[in-house]
Amino acid sequence: MNPYVLMVLLSSLGLGTTLTFASSHWLLAWMGLEINTLAIVPLMAQHHHPRAVEATTKYFLTQATAAAMILFASTTNAWITGGWDMNNMSNPIASAMIVTALALKIGLAPMHFWMPEVLQGLDLLTGLILSTWQKLAPLTLILQTAQAVDPLLLTAFGLMSTLIGGWGGLNQTQLRKVLAYSSIAHMGWMIIVLQYAPQLTLLALLTYIFMTSAAFLTLKISSATKVSTLAVVWSKSPILTATTALVLLSLGGLPPLTGFMPKWLILQELAKQDLPLTATVMALAALLSLYFYLRLCYAMTLTISPNTTAATTPWRIRVTQASLPLALFTTVALGLLPVSPTITMLVT
Template identity: 55%
Template sequence: MSPYVLIILTLSLFIGTCLTLFSNHWFTAWMGLEINTLAVIPLMTAPNNPRATEAATKYFLTQATASMMMMFAIICNAWSTNQWTLFQLSDHWASILMTLALSIKLGLAPFHFWVPEVTQGIPLLTGMILLTWQKIAPTSILFQIAPCLNMKILIMFAILSAILGGWGGLNQTHLRKILAYSSIAHMGWMVVVVHINPAMTILNLTVYIMATISTFMTLNLSNTTKVKALGGLWNKSAPVTIIILLTLLSLGGLPPLTGFMPKWLILQELVANGNFIVATTMALTALLNLFFYMRIIYASSLTMFPSTNNSKIQWYYNSMQPTTLISTTTIISSMLLPLTPLFISLS
């Protein structure tokens, strides 16, 4: 891809997200989501193979359906309330349609089927953008209009996403599909608490994005896409295996890593508001995620791959790719647990 085209697409992604973040009018928020969708599709088809084209087509059809439902909800609300302001979603049917549209855009179950299929067919870096940056704009709308949405439907989708996100990743052998199911489960954690404490949703999203970026960048650095290929990674680069170990355990929510903080605070908020069954269900589904994270860790860090090398340690070749982002996101996703009281006071 031409560098000029890449710069234009990157700027479009940034502008589309910022337009949605800073808008208080439904039309500009919808326009930002559409700019985001149209900017990421050429990045998906950059490898120019049938799998990437199929993934881009699936993504386009899914997002177009969600955008159509979203616009229909906006028009219904404007018809009944004469308001185009983002916070004036008072029509009952418009609230239901908007809940469904945002659920499709975020990949919540039962509308999650497009996420693993699309992520599997595109390159690692594009998959990283899809599972991190593309979640920011819909989550910002969800954050702003959470009191106006249908909470019963949203909580049901959140619990279902946590269950199916953990269950679906158990038998996967492709790392991109595993991270896609991880994204579905984490979306469930973010949505389940948005009506109680929206600040916890933003905290969970931030920690998830940092850990996911670190994981994707590390896999791209080692050019690894399957669990089986991780078996010989320790023999090439020990730091890469350590980074994978830390980021995946953080995604799984094990202390003393940063990923434990949002899960702990979300469960605390649910219990404080009397949602004991929901809190217990979410805690149990976290074990499913932790199981397939441990499968990856076992393959990469806890086993010794049969090797015929003369040297016991064969360090990985010097890559020309920048690694500053990997080190920064790894530190953020693994060492911020002591700052939990600060985040509690800010929320």
């Protein structure tokens, strides 16, 4: 892609998210979401592959549906209350409709069906943008409107997302679909605690962004898109293979890695709110996700590929791609648990 065009598209992505962050008016927030969507569509379709075009079409139709729902709900709320202010969401039907539309935008269950299919059709860097940056603006709007929504709706979204994110990833052979279901499960953890401790939602979002960025950049450097190709990654870079296994375990939430911190604090908060059953279901759903992360670790570190491997055997070559972001994200994804008290003081 032409670097000038790429610069314009990336700037538009930043502009759309910033506009949504800074707005207190529903029309401006809707405009920021639309700028975001229109900026990422050319990035998704840049390879002109039928699979990429199909994924782009599915994404565009899904986002257009969600945007129409947001516009309709905000117009309904403005008609009833007389203003477009986000903090004046007195109509419960409009509030529920807006949160449902935003859940469709970020791929929360049961509106998650587009997420694995779209991510599977993209290259890894565009998939990274879709899994991280594109979640920021809708989550900000959910944070601002969560207090006007029925808590049962948010709890249902959170529980369904963690369960479906865990079950859906169990039988996948494509790494991008595994990461898509991982995204759905992590979004469930963020939504479930949103009404009780929004700062924990932000903490979970930040740690998820670091861990997922490390995973996507590792797969980009390794040129791995299937579970079967992970068995030959060790011959290209043994150290990268070891750190990738730890990043996957961190995504699963195992101590003493960074990914354990948000899950631990969220379960603690749910227990404080007298929701032991919800906390138990969330912890059991985390075991489902941990299982498919362990599958990937097993394929990477404990198996030797057969002699007739379906993938091209990678030899140990000089990595020409930028690895400084990968090193930074991997370090953060592995080593932040000891400073949990400091982080919790900063976010509370």
